[in-house]
Amino acid sequence: MDAGTAPVAREVALLTNPTAGKGRGLAARAVALRRLREAGFVVRDLVGGDAGESLDLARDAVADGVWALVVVGGDGMVHLGVQAVAATGVHLGIVPAGTGNDVARYLDLPRKDPAAAADRVVASTPRRLDLARTGPTYFVTVLAAGFDAVVNERANAMTWPRGQMRYNLATLAELRTFEPISYTLDLDGEVHRLDAMLVAVGNGPSFGGGLRITEGALLDDGLLDVVVIRPMSRPGLVRAYPKLFRGTHVHLPEYEHHRVRSVTVAAPGIVAYADGERIGGLPLTITSQPGALSVLS
Incomplete structure (x- = not known):
């Protein structure tokens, strides 16, 4: 890199389930979007009309080489995100906004504070975890x-x-x-x-x-x-x-x-x-x- 050239900002895809947590998903999305952009990320803001469209959006973002896919929602949204990033090297971030949030429990993520959860995404070091697989489908829990x-x-x-x-x-x-x-x-x-x-x-x-x-x-x-x-x-x-x-x-x-x-x-x-x-x-x-x-x- 030439002297004086600014580093390229990392791009993340933010994928939201707007119905998660009886509507908490949309509110959490707004908070996470602001926090990620304030941290200097280029954010691709994604909201699918249904699970199939959301998965297509996630896979397209991963294929385009985003640094991370950040999902806003519950365990169902984490499950969807995992199908897109498993074994790809693209990182998965989680902003909990569901009802069960077991994966967030595993990782000790803030479950009622989307700003704190987004800050964890910004500050964290990637960590490798196992998945389970049956046929083409991966699962975490x-x-x-x-x-x-x-x-x-x-x-x-x-x-x-x-x-x-x-x-x-x-x-x-x-x-x-x-x-x-x-x-x-x-x-x-x-x-x-x-x-x-x-x-x-x-x-x-x-x-x-x-x-x-x-x-x-x-x-x-x-x-x-x-x-x-x-x-x-x-x-x-x-x-x-x-x-x-x-x-x-x-x-x-x-x-x-x-x-x-x-x-x-x-x-x-x-x-x-x-x-x-x-x-x-x-x-x-x-x-x-x-x-x-x-x-x-």
Whole structure:
């Protein structure tokens, strides 16, 4: 660079879910946009009309060589951003504006202060984290493949009520009829056939706004944490639910935990969810992708 020539400002793409957090996404976007520009970034301000358009915008920005993709929203928006940046070397920044924000919890990001979160993006050093992958899809948090996935599927089919109450009603509805599921698990080549209430595959330790189902999972160990909850009574399942917020369900006699590099989960009639997003019907093979995400935290 010639003497006296100013350095080229780094460009970031700011991608917002305007409906995140009951409208908090747009307010957080305005704050983040101002903070990033004040820090000297050239900001490409992106808002998609739907998830498909948002992903196209994100991938176009990554292909154009932006330094980072900064997403404003919840875990669903992080999930979308990861599909664009995984294994590319483009960094992912997060300004939390959703309801669950589990990835923000992992990274100890400010969840109610978009200015502070944007400042963390500006000041941070990129850090490498693992991802999990099934088919072409990456995820950061947990893949649910049991009772929790069945509840998600029912809740998504409901048009009323909105928000958390819809999931509460779906949970109550499923509890009336839910029976243990027959699974076949291939854990790094070792096959297990068993009945269980659920199987969860964690890249990180929690999902659903702090439910620590895969307690102890690390984001940089190159391993997946597979948790199995063996059959229990419906009242027992209800009593176990609060333990998930504290991670104390690990002491239940029905709990078992495996650490693997790859797992195939098979069960009839189950549609799996990861990062809160619908992934698809079982069977699915999930593999750890060490260091596949560069995150600004």
